[in-house]
Amino acid sequence: MVKLTKRIGGLVLRLAAFGAALAALIVMITSRERASFFAVSLEAKYTDMAAFKYFVIANAVVSVYSFLVLFLPKESLLWKFVVVLDLVMTMLLTSSLSAALAVAQVGKKGNANAGWLPICGQVPKFCDQITGALIAGFVALVLYVLLLLYSLHSVVDPFLLQKS
Amino acid sequence: MAKLALAATSGKSCKILLGLRLLAFSATLSAAIVMGLNKETETFVVGKVGNTPIKATFTAKFDHTPAFVFFVVANAMVSFHNLLMIALQIFGGEMEFTGFRLLSVAILDMLNVTLISAAANAAAFMAEVGKNGNKHARWDKICDRFATYCDHGAGALIAAFAGVILMLIISAASISRLVQPNKCCSTTASPSVVP
Numbered sequence: 001m002v003k004l005t006k007r008i009g010g011l012v013l014r015l016a017a018f019g020a021a022l023a024a025l026i027v028m029i030t031s032r033e034r035a036s037f038f039a040v041s042l043e044a045k046y047t048d049m050a051a052f053k054y055f056v057i058a059n060a061v062v063s064v065y066s067f068l069v070l071f072l073p074k075e076s077l078l079w080k081f082v083v084v085l086d087l088v089m090t091m092l093l094t095s096s097l098s099a100a101l102a103v104a105q106v107g108k109k110g111n112a113n114a115g116w117l118p119i120c121g122q123v124p125k126f127c128d129q130i131t132g133a134l135i136a137g138f139v140a141l142v143l144y145v146l147l148l149l150y151s152l153h154s155v156v157d158p159f160l161l162q163k164s
Numbered sequence: 165m166a167k168l169a170l171a172a173t174s175g176k177s178c179k180i181l182l183g184l185r186l187l188a189f190s191a192t193l194s195a196a197i198v199m200g201l202n203k204e205t206e207t208f209v210v211g212k213v214g215n216t217p218i219k220a221t222f223t224a225k226f227d228h229t230p231a232f233v234f235f236v237v238a239n240a241m242v243s244f245h246n247l248l249m250i251a252l253q254i255f256g257g258e259m260e261f262t263g264f265r266l267l268s269v270a271i272l273d274m275l276n277v278t279l280i281s282a283a284a285n286a287a288a289f290m291a292e293v294g295k296n297g298n299k300h301a302r303w304d305k306i307c308d309r310f311a312t313y314c315d316h317g318a319g320a321l322i323a324a325f326a327g328v329i330l331m332l333i334i335s336a337a338s339i340s341r342l343v344q345p346n347k348c349c350s351t352t353a354s355p356s357v358v359p
Contacts, residue, residue, distance in 0.1 A: 042300065044300070048298065048301065049293075049301075050289060050292055050293075051289040051292075080343075083339060084336055087274060087277065087332075087335065087339075088332075090278055091281045094278045094282040095282055095284070095285035096285070098234075098282035098285055098286040099286050099288070099289040100289075102230070102286040102287075102289060102290050103289055103293060105230060106229075106290070106303075107301065113222075113224070113225075113228040114228065114303070114306050116301075116304075117302065119301045145278075148274065149271075152270070152342075
């Protein structure tokens, strides 16, 4: 009974992480805004910044991986491999989130020393959608850290309760 | 003294892990130091009044960019963590399996892997914007004027990425030591080797 609730808890966590990563992916892909000033019209898309492209790719990889692990049978020996892969996915998520945050912060506040002007004044809806995607990415990261601790606990027996 | 030497050298996997931790410590420490001391001052001609050019002095420092500040702080933290783990492995070899030591080492290693990967990637993407500029957002590149600043930053980034790969291997090794707890320093448990 305890094992069943633990397994259901793990499945729910992974489903939530899959949903969050997918949401971050979709919100960032659909962020697009056209603005015009001084008779120049420019369009802000997520492909303008390399960091946002990396964010989309990383969240896509994490979503596909979570979806596949949802269907892994309980008795499979691959669960030991899932621990290391969970660590790699957490690394991917945190690196893509922090890269996108660093670039988005320059877009919002600018960088006075380098002469870079903030762009959020001209394309506010684009900025809001990017913020939403980053929040969803942060939620996915927190869920993945919890998942990592969960898979460590269920596979590795970290409290050394069974002396071999 | 002999117990110290025995704790440090017993088991080939222990020696490899210790060597990896030393490498990761030196890589992240050098990344933090090189980026922390990164500074360049240049004077440019910004205009002309009549026939005399006006010069202005500009400085490029690491703390102008929040991503680089995070990079320095995170690298310092990870190198301190590695130093702590090295000291624990050399001086605490007998208490290997007491309490939650193996578990806390594994969890701390995992947290530090995510920290160093986040810092290295944030700095890498900010450096890419600085090197290539961004014509959509009308941001000029700065590497053509501050070449030494960019070179030093690139060196620090390479050291940090080496640290990322090393920390990933170390974390995988710590997790696998949770599965087989008798792999390392097992000779210190038996009383016959105490001199």
